[in-house]
Amino acid sequence: MSANDTDQQTAGGDDEPILSVEAVDSGYGDVQVLDDLTLSLADGEIACLVGPNGAGKSTVLKTVFGLLTPWEGQVTFAGRDIGGMAPEDIVREGVGYVPQTENVFGSLTIEENLKMGGVARSDDLEPVLDQLYDRFPLLTEKRNAKASTLSGGQRQVLAFARALVMEPEVLLIDEPSAGLAPNTADEVFEDVQAVNDLGTAILMVEQNARKGLSISDYGYVLDQGTVAYEDEADGLLDNPEVSRLYLGG
Numbered sequence: 001m002s003a004n005d006t007d008q009q010t011a012g013g014d015d016e017p018i019l020s021v022e023a024v025d026s027g028y029g030d031v032q033v034l035d036d037l038t039l040s041l042a043d044g045e046i047a048c049l050v051g052p053n054g055a056g057k058s059t060v061l062k063t064v065f066g067l068l069t070p071w072e073g074q075v076t077f078a079g080r081d082i083g084g085m086a087p088e089d090i091v092r093e094g095v096g097y098v099p100q101t102e103n104v105f106g107s108l109t110i111e112e113n114l115k116m117g118g119v120a121r122s123d124d125l126e127p128v129l130d131q132l133y134d135r136f137p138l139l140t141e142k143r144n145a146k147a148s149t150l151s152g153g154q155r156q157v158l159a160f161a162r163a164l165v166m167e168p169e170v171l172l173i174d175e176p177s178a179g180l181a182p183n184t185a186d187e188v189f190e191d192v193q194a195v196n197d198l199g200t201a202i203l204m205v206e207q208n209a210r211k212g213l214s215i216s217d218y219g220y221v222l223d224q225g226t227v228a229y230e231d232e233a234d235g236l237l238d239n240p241e242v243s244r245l246y247l248g249g
């Protein structure tokens with residue numbers, strides 16, 4: 001569902017969210033980063049996390065994906081408690097993750113990277129790979145090339161496609177536009193919307209807050225490890241205080 005749809009289902013709606021993070025504390029070693037953080041993602045929606053450097057946005061995704069164990073609170077996906085589960089089990093549950101950096105294996109071909117994305121599947125990968133090649137023609141052209149030969153934007157598309165091999169219900173994406181030229185970033189955002197249009201709910205961290213919110217249904221502003229503001233994405237974009245404090249005026 002895109003931000004332009006009229007029948008938006010938002011995190012504030014009555015429907016049970018597909019993903020929820022409730023009163024979570026989390027961090028690295030004994031350094032606490034997330035402090036009583038609560039947010040949710042409605043089925044079919046794009047929600048965007050924005051906020052200053054170091055606010056804890058990436059830490060939210062890492063905690064949802066099991067790379068960090070919540071110290072307190074609950075992470076629930078499709079009604080099941082996934083807090084503290086291992087990432088490979090969370091992938092099998094139906095949650096995918098596209099990290100910000102080092103998200104492809106440069107020494108492997110495009111096809112090998114995609115197959116790596118499906119190691120947790122026991123069925124035949126060919127049908128899903130064919131669908132992904134249809135959706136991302138660039139990957140078809142380059143299927144036998146090493147991923148190290150791809151540009152930054154192309155790598156981002158590959159990382160994205162690799163996460164889709166598992167056909168996740170929810171995709172966590174960390175800064176899809178990081179390091180990309182504006183035109184390339186726009187293409188990646190179009191891919192994010194296209195995947196969402198096919199039914200995958202997306203929780204995305206984006207440094208380019210205005211752009212991220214403009215393709216999202218709902219938004220959260222994180223500051224110092226907790227939610228400072230939340231609203232429908234358009235509401236955050238129109239909020240003068242949010243704009244002044246977090247969106248560069």
Ligand SMILES: Nc1ncnc2c1ncn2[C@@H]1O[C@H](COP(=O)(O)OP(=O)(O)OP(=O)(O)O)[C@@H](O)[C@H]1O
Pocket residue numbers: 028031033051052053054055056057058059060207
């Ligand atoms: N592996 C780590 N070990 C220790 N501290 C870390 C680690 N990764 C991040 N941190 C710290 O956690 C805090 C939150 O980092 P996080 O990456 O979640 O922020 P962010 O909001 O995503 O910001 P950015 O846009 O800069 O990535 C920061 O103070 C950061 O220094």
